[in-house]
Amino acid sequence: MKKRYILVAVLIVFTSATFLVARGFRSPQIPNGTLKSCANCHVSPGGGGVRNAFGQEIEANHLSTPGAAGQVEWSEALAQLDSDGDGFTNGEELQDPEGTWRVGQPFPGDPALVTNPGDPTDFPTTTSVDRLPGTAAGYSLDGNYPNPFNPSTTIRFALPEAASVRLEIYDAAGSRVRTLVDGQRDAGLYTSTWNGRDSEGRLMTSGVYFYRMSANSFSSMRRMVLLK
């Protein structure tokens, strides 16, 4: 009798281990997938058990073959969905908004900005700010491009010296809807992209918006139009 129990116990351990190993190969099949690992697709961070909304979407529609052996097929279509309903697409959360990354390529974007596409409480709160080559002759806040825009637009600014910078978006009523930059930056030329969403991830409606930058004693505000 005892032997039989031991055999059953061994079998259970073996099959659970196989289960975890079988799914473990999937996290590198989505962009930056190894950062959140099993938690991208499972409610339990350790993996296994119940799948979250992103995991369910993959299991239903984005496997090379149904079942445990299926490989995840990351695609433009999967990148454009917002599986967990937090206002950011799977691609935006995984730093590949267009869904063009493929297995074997280096992970795209900035790993520090990756959020979980299956967890609605985890979404981007910071915006990427890119440093451009070249030096700044003076402070400036340039016209955004494109303008009018839908859904996103890029704002360029210049700092002739290191400064504490704030770049904020306001609606036509003067309410702040989003902070794009808030912190110390070195001298240089920068761009920051606004995705047309407020700090809660909600898409803004068509209309006039303002972006205001302050850096040390410099301050400037410009107008832009979101047109859907």
Ligand SMILES: [Ca+2]
């Ligand atoms: Ca999302």
Ligand SMILES: [Ca+2]
């Ligand atoms: Ca999320």
